[in-house]
Every structure is written in C-alpha cells, then in structure tokens.
Amino acid sequence: MYTGKTVFAQLLEHLPLHQFRLCVKRYNGNYKVQSFSCLDQYLCLFFAQLTYRESLRDITTCLLGMQNKLYHMGIRGKIARSTLA
16 A cells, blocks of 8 residues: 555645745734644645635535545644634
8 A cells, every 4th residue: 555645745746845835924924823834724724725615614524534644734723614614
C-alpha cells in the first residue's frame, strides 16, 4: 500500500507559503487571532473548493469527519461554522 502524499498535499506544494505569510504579515491578517489563523482559513476554503462543498455546514461536517487527518493537512485550528464565516 502506498503511503505517500495525498492529492491535497501535492497541490499545496504549488502554494508559495513564504509569499502567503508575507502578505498576512503585511496586512496584519492574524491580528487578535486566538487559534484559527489565516492559513487555516485558506486551507479549509481550498479543501472546500477541491471537494465541491456548497455551504459552511457542509464544509465543517466534512472536515470534522476527518478530524484525525486535519493536522497532517496543515489545519491546526479548531473548525467551526462561525469561525469560517
């Protein structure tokens, strides 16, 4: 059984994380953020686009169904509908 990178991880390799972090820092995107960073938000919405999710409830249900894989996907914060909104 192949235990290599997931499709999600392979697509994220094309995201320039250094550039993303510079933009967040420049515009002070993580100001007063407690646990759910801009990168977590981006990764959740990136996942939603890839899996054709249509609503916040659909996104959170799907992501919480894969709770044990979120850390490996790069999502470190706690996911809730109100947080994504």
